[in-house]
Amino acid sequence: MAARRNIPYSVIPTEDRDEDNVDRRFTYTPKSLRRVPWKSIALALFLLVLGSALLFLSYFISTGHMEGDSSQVYGLLFLGILAFLPGFYETRVAYYSWRGAPGYTFASIPDY
Secondary structure (H helix, E strand, C coil): CCCCCCCCCCCCCHHHCCCCCCCHHHCCCHHHHHCCCHHHHHHHHHHHHHHHHHHHHHHHHHHCCCCCCHHHHHHHHHHHHHHHHHHHHHHHHHHHHHHCCCCCCHHHCCCC
16 A cells, blocks of 8 residues: 655645636637537538438449349448438538527537
8 A cells, every 4th residue: 555645735825826727628718619610511511422322322223223232232231321320410410500509509510
């Protein structure tokens, strides 16, 4: 077991406190909340379009409108779902932020 040190704790007087030592994670910065993350929105739209295209391709191959094997259908379906879901979610958050829906801000869109 480690030895316990007997160091008395005393509160620093208010005139000696450093005012510049502020944790910036918890400060309110309204400019950063209004900033539009264009790269994240572009990535979300790209994933949405790519996922939709892959899902349409898998549908057309499975119905016989296009040539292909059943293994291609399952692969395109899996990749389409993987691309479509995050693209749809992030595009929906960006749309609600733009429309001003309560509880949605552009700060809720993660930066990639």
